[in-house]
Amino acid sequence: QVQLVESGGGLVQAGGSLRLSCLASGRTFSSYAMGWFRQAPGKEREIVAGISWAGYSTYYADSVKGRFTISRDNAKNTVYLQMSSLKPEDTAAYYCAAKVGRYAPTDDGMDYWGKGTLVTVSS
Numbered sequence: 001q002v003q004l005v006e007s008g009g010g011l012v013q014a015g016g017s018l019r020l021s022c023l024a025s026g027r028t029f030s031s032y033a034m035g036w037f038r039q040a041p042g043k044e045r046e047i048v049a050g051i052s053w054a055g056y057s058t059y060y061a062d063s064v065k066g067r068f069t070i071s072r073d074n075a076k077n078t079v080y081l082q083m084s085s086l087k088p089e090d091t092a093a094y095y096c097a098a099k100v101g102r103y104a105p106t107d108d109g110m111d112y113w114g115k116g117t118l119v120t121v122s123s
Helices: none
Strands: 004-007 010-013 018-024 032-039 046-051 058-060 068-073 078-083 092-100 117-122
Touching: 004 092, 018 032, 018 092, 018 117, 032 068, 032 078, 046 068, 046 078, 058 068
Parallel strands: 010 117
Antiparallel strands: 004 018, 018 078, 032 046, 032 092, 046 058, 068 078, 092 117
């Protein structure tokens, strides 16, 4: 069982940056591939980025490539999402999720989910 708690969301102007963090409970954090997802009002949840269990491979949605960076610190049981050049269309609730396995996730087939943190980008 893994519990995930996101933080770092907030209100930012277009072009600005935010860093989201996700703290995982448990001793086996390095056993999980991790992902960040988002869901905007009236839209389906979508994957934003994924990272493998050791952090060597990553996946990004086309919409965020070159702007967002996912990383992890297994010693701190934490995964991060650095978001830059934010756009109003990035406004959404952002969720951290964990998946048993090695490889960076590319869809929402995850095993554990956090409760989310809200990101609002004003124009």
